[in-house]
Amino acid sequence: MAAKLLLVSEQLLLRHAMALFIAQHPHWEVVGEATNSQETLQQLKTFEPNLLLVDAELNGEEIAEIAFAIEKMPGKNWALFAPPSSKTRLIKLARYKAKGYLTTELSPQEFLSFLQQIAEGKPIISPSLLPEMLTELATLEAHPPKPVPKLTPREKEVLRKLIFGATNREIANSLVISEYTVKNHIHNIMDKFQVSNRAQLIFYALTHGLIEI
Incomplete structure (x- = not known):
């Protein structure tokens, strides 16, 4: 049975291109596409995907709301992805404890393999992010950030x-x-x-x- 994936990005062209790429592989079914946190939470309930794949260039407040919601959903795996030029942003988002942090310079085979592992609950970080991400995670563990307040x-x-x-x-x-x-x-x-x-x-x-x- 194909694993179900929900894709989140404000960028229409990027979202459709990524969905088309993933849907071509028989092990995956793209069950939905969302542009913001509200749509994401609705579709999480509707489709119950195995993996939520989120564009790291999504608005920061939207990512925060998605992260807070997933924290209350035991067993729900999610990953953030971004181009290599946004490595710093991915590292900054380590505080949200996504299961995966992926950069798009990966080969198609690597990207799909990492998605499968993340869907199975394995933490995955793109090799190009690893040194800086491990440093950031160690800092967060030593000095946990206070929860970001929720705004109306x-x-x-x-x-x-x-x-x-x-x-x-x-x-x-x-x-x-x-x-x-x-x-x-x-x-x-x-x-x-x-x-x-x-x-x-x-x-x-x-x-x-x-x-x-």
């Missing part, structure tokens, strides 16, 4: 606009809410991040991969 959809909208330089009034007008409500959202986000000013808030969001620039 509205808080995410406010945070994204704040990072891109919008004033409270501009955020209020854009979201059709009052400036007072905007201030409340910012205050709540600061409380969740345990920071005391906007500069710290923006730095926290960017360094934890919550918002992409």
